[in-house]
Amino acid sequence: MKKKLISSLVISTIILSVVSPSYEGVADTSADIANQEVTIANAQSEKDKAQSQVDSIQIKIDNLIKQQKNTKKKIEDIKNEARALNQQIENLSQSIADRTNSLEAQARSAQVNNSSNSSFDTVINSKSLTEAIQRITAIATVSSANKQMIDEQIKEQKALNKTSDTVKQNYNQYENLKKNLDAQANDLSTQQANLRVATLNYQATIEAAQDKKAKLIKQRIAAEEIAKKEAEKARKVAEVQAVAEETYKQQTRFVKENVSSTKNVSSTSSFNDSTSTGSKESSSTSTDSKESSSTSTDSKESSSTSTDSKESSSTSTDSKESSSTSTDSKESSDNNSIIPPKTGTPGYNPYAGGGCTDYVWQFFAAKGIYIANIVNGNGGFWGTNGVTQGVLRRTALAPGVIASGFTDQFTGYGTSTTSGSSPYGHVAVVTAVHPDGTFDVQEAGYGGAFPWGNVRKNLSPQNVIFTLPN
Structure with missing residues (x-):
């Protein structure tokens, strides 16, 4: 019976080990969640760095845009200045042309009059000295004016040419500055676009890791729920096993008590039957002894001896049965198996x-x-x-x-x-x-x-x- 009880306990242990919850899946999921959190943290750090660079480049681009606006305004001013200068040059050129035409006309007039000494004749032909002086003064004035006009025209022409060169130089300088600013702006825009792409990639990495983390969290919750159910299952099975084992113990005690009672009753019945048999044999012997006594005294002694022998035999039989009962009782006490299978x-x-x-x-x-x-x-x-x-x-x-x-x-x-x-x-x-x-x-x-x-x-x-x- 002890072996049976041990067997039932072994079975219970096997059943409990089968339904015992396993937390390996929960531990693995937690490690995966931790890895995703590291991935999210690293991606977020890189994203922040990229965003910081984007912000820095944006400041540079904003400054370049301001410079571009100033440069464009300056170029526009230079263009306006050049247009005004060109108008001045055009007007001066026209004035020079007009004065040149006038001088050329005077020269042609002198040639037409065919007198190279026309100025001299004009003085000679004066009616008085005063008139001659006036004519000479007039001629000198005209000549001086013509010479001054020519010198002034030459001076203005040189000034206009110099101003024109300056305007052209400034225009070229600002045009080159504009090109450089445009190139810088394009380069910064490219860097900014690349950084924005990197930022988006980091964001995509973060979102993917967050999604995976969320799924892993769901898996962990599901695994924990399964583990909880398995633990509850193991608890219930243990309770059922405990009830079954307790019932088994009670039943075993009941069986032992019934078997022991049954054997004791059987032993007592056997002893009584043996005693009754002995009494009957003794009575029979006594009757025979009485019948034999009417024949001779020796017969009585013989009958008495025979009766003693039978009683002794009966007593011996009772002793054997008693011994057998004692042996059965001992075997029943020592043997764990109540009844052979x-x-x-x-x-x-x-x-x-x-x-x-x-x-x-x-x-x-x-x-x-x-x-x-x-x-x-x-x-x-x-x-x-x-x-x-x-x-x-x-x-x-x-x-x-x-x-x-x-x-x-x-x-x-x-x-x-x-x-x-x-x-x-x-x-x-x-x-x-x-x-x-x-x-x-x-x-x-x-x-x-x-x-x-x-x-x-x-x-x-x-x-x-x-x-x-x-």
Whole structure:
């Protein structure tokens, strides 16, 4: 029996180890989440650096835009100045042309008059000295004016040419500055565009890592939920195992007490029968002795001797039986197996009739295991009488074991759905055990209505005994 109890504990340990929760998946998911957080932090740092560079370049671009605006304005001013200068040059050129034409006209007039000494003649032909002086003065004035006009024109022409060169130089300078600013702006715009692309890439990396992190968090929550359910499952199975083991212990004590009581009664009955037999033999001997005494005294002595011999024999027999009873009692005390296992006869089914017991017998017979006859062998008594008679042995709830009981779900051939109305109980084969402690069975004849091989699920293990054939 100790071996049976140890076996049931081993089975319980195996079941609990199967349903014990595993936290490896949770740990791996947490490590992946930590890696994603590092990725997010690194990408965010790089993104911040890129954004800082973008902001710095934007400041430079803004300054360049201001310089470009100033340069464009300056170039426009230079263009306006050049246009005004060109107008002055044009006007001066026209004035020079007009003065040149006038001088040329004077020269042609002198040639037409065919007098190279026309000026001299003009003086000679003066009527008076005063007139001559006036004419000479006029001629000198005209000549001086002409010479001054020519010098002024030359001076203005040089000044205009110099101003024109300055305007052209300034224009070229600002035009080159504009080109440089445009080139710098294009370069900065390219850098800024590249940095913005990098920023977007970092942002994409961050979002991808965040999405993966969110998925991993969901997976971790799911894994933790599974682990929690497995832990709850293990707890419930442990409770069921504890109840089954406690029931098994109680049943074992009950069986020991009944077997010990049965053997004591059997020993006492044997002793009384032996004593009664001895008394009868003594009475018979006494009668024979009386009959023999009417013949001779020797016969009495012989009869008495014979009677003593019979009593001695009877006493010896009683002593042997008493010794046998003592030996049985000692063996019963030392032996953990209450009753030697009993195996049925192959091909012989003591449970015919298509009921629940018939189905279970045939289920195990198909595996080469033949269950012996149990008295009283109704389904509900298999868990008690079957164990007491050594046909079955107690075990833990597991697939493939026999379930026996008188609960509402094990009513046997009773016409009511309550266990109190069924004198038979029920027996079935366990096919599966669920995390909540309930189990499934395959059976026949339950309630007098279920067909052969009927399947039911999620039955309660409360007050149900689980056994296996010896």
